[in-house]
Each structure stands twice: as C-alpha cells, then as structure tokens.
Amino acid sequence: MVLPIVAYGDPVLRKKGKEIDKDYPKLDTLIENMFETMYGARGIGLAAPQVGFPIRLFLVDATPFHDDEDLTEDERAFVSDFKKVFINATILKEEGDEWAFNEGCLSIPDINEDVFRKSTITIEYYDENFKKHTDTFDGIVARIIQHEYDHIEGILFTDKLSALKKRFIKNKLTNISKGKIEPKYRMRFPLAKKKR
Template identity: 85%
Template structure:
C-alpha cells in the first residue's frame, strides 16, 4: 500500500525517532508499504518519519545509481545490489574529508542542493529480522544512509545549507508545507488550507 509522504513543515520530521523492538505491531507490513511508497515516488531511501511514524526505521535501495556515469565503476558495483532495512540505527563514526553531492528529499520535492558529508561511516543497526550488524560504508551508499539517518534524528538536508541558501529557499519551503507544489506522488501537507 502506498502511503502519503509527509511534507516539509510537519512536526514529525523534527522529532528524534523512538527505538523499537521486534514486537512492534505490523512491522513487516510497514516495511513493505515503505518500499512500495519509496518506489512509487522514485526514491532511493525513505525513513519512517517521512510517512508519519516517528520510529527509528529507514530503508535504502541504491540500485538506481548502478548506471550513474558520474560514479566510479567500483561505486556503481556497490550500488548494484544495495538494498537494506535499518532499524534502531546508530552511526558510530564518520570519517574522511567532506565532499559535496547534490541531494534531494521526497519530503521536500523539487529542491536539490549540494550538501557536504564525510565519505565513510560505521553504523550499528538491526535488519528486518532483528539481526544486529555493525558495518562500514563508503561513498554514495554512505551518503544515502547518512541522509536517511538524519531523518530519524529529526534533521533535514536543508538544515545543512548555508544561512544564505536557507534564506533563498524560505518561500519555496513555505509553499511546499502549504501544498502549493506539483508533485507526482501522494503527499500530506501540514499547512494546506482545508477545502470547505
């Protein structure tokens, strides 16, 4: 089932999400619905807060990058079969010199900006079967994970922009929260005027 994606301005996107255990009700259905929602919106990552659920859950599918000519062959190969669920994730370490990459977000449609992030992360998380992992990821895969991880921490990619960039985007962001935007997938706008 495709869920509506919560737009910029909704308080759920600013909450630090809550950890869950394997008894969380209908977790498998939520994960399936999140994948379907992400694919329906042509995304590469989606966090539970983006569908209005403030829990520490996000998923990533980097396979669209397997044909990206801007990436090295090694990175393309890493993306080819990279599809994972992250539950109760905790980034243990971020390393390396920050690099810029143009990011967007399903909750902030039609806005893309360069964001600086470190290239290597070590992250502890549970998969969908509640098996614990500690893994190190690099490059574009690390970046996608960092972006989704920020969502469960209540952080948006726009928070990482300069004061000037934020000021320039202020009207666009306000319009997104009001639903004054063309978007090809279902969304829930926190400040949309109710139709009478």
C-alpha cells in the first residue's frame, strides 16, 4: 500500500526516532509499504518518519545509479543490486574528504541543493530479520545512507545549507508545508488549509 509522504513542516520529521524490536507491530507490512511508497515516488531512500512513524527505520535502493556515468565500473557493479533495510542504525564513523552532491528529498519536493558529506561511513544496524551488521560504505551509497540516517535523527538536508541558501528557499519551504505545490505522489501537508 502506498502511504502518504509527510511534507516539510510536520513535527514528526524533527523527532529523533525511537528504537524498535522485532515484535514491533506489523513491521513486515510497514517495510513492504515503505518500499512501495518509495518506488511510487521514484525515490532511492525512505525513512519511517517520512511516512509518519517516529522510529529508527529506513530503507535504501541505490540501483537507479547503476547507469550513472560518473561512477566507476566497480561502483556501478556495487550499486546495481544495493537494496537494504536499516533498523536501529547508528553511524559509528564518518571519514574521508567531504564532497558535494546535489540532494533532494521526497518530503521536500522540487528543492535540490548541493550538500557536503564525508565520503565513507561505518554503520551498525539490524536488517529486516533483526540480524546485526556492522558495515563500511563509501561513495554514493554512503551518501544515500547518511541522508536517510539524518531523518531518523530529526535532521533534514536543508539544515546543512548555508544561511544564504536557507533564505533563498524559505518561501518554497513554506509553500511545501502549506500544500501549495503539485507533487507527483501522495503527500500529507502539516499546514494545509482544510477544505470545508
């Protein structure tokens, strides 16, 4: 089932997600619905807060980058089947040079900006079967994971922009929260005026 994506301005996007255990109600269904929602919105990552659940869960599918000409052959091979669920994740280390990449967010449609992030991360997490992993990722995969991880920490990519950039997009963000946009997927707007 496709869930509505929560728009910028909703308090759930600012909450630090709570850890869950394997008995979390209907977890399999939530994960399935999140993948369906992400694909329906043509996303490459989605965090539970973006569909209204303030928990430490996000998923990533980097396969759309398989055809990216900026990636090396090894990177393309790696992303070609990179699809993962991250539960109760903790980034243990961020290292390497910071590099800019033009990011967007399903909760903040029509805004894309360059964001600087470290190139390599080490992350501890559980998969959908509650098997524990500690993995190191770099490049575009690390970037996607960092973006989604920020969501479970209550952080948005727009928080990482300069004060000047934030001023430039302020009105756009207000319009998003009020629903004064035409998204290509189902959304829930926190400040939209109710129709009578």
